[in-house]
Amino acid sequence: MNNxxxxxxxxxxxxxxxELKRNPGGALRDGFSRGENGNLTDLVGDLGWKGTxxxxxxxxxGYVLYKLLF
Structure with missing residues (x-):
């Protein structure tokens, strides 16, 4: 084993x-609701601090440019 x-x-x-192995139906339902609502924690966790x-x-x-143009 490695340490x-x-x-x-x-x-x-x-x-x-x-969790998928224990409860595939519940995990599927969670995945659908997560896809609908988005999950900021997963986004930030995957990007890291530089990406965030x-x-x-x-x-x-983008917001500043929008305010200047419109």
Whole structure:
């Protein structure tokens, strides 16, 4: 066995896979509702801090440009 620690992203995926095995219908329903509502936590977790900062900057610049043009 390797002594490598599990990253949070890997742990979330492992727990998600275990839940799918135990309760496939409930996981499917959760997936549909998550897709409808969006999940900011997953988005930010996948982007990391640099990607999140870039997303915020792009949104702010877009908002400023929108206000200037309209």
């Amino acid at each position: 490598r620690q599990e990253h949070p992203k890997e742990k979330r995926e492992r727990l998600r896979q275990q 900062g870039l997303l915020i900057i792009v949104l702010l610049v």
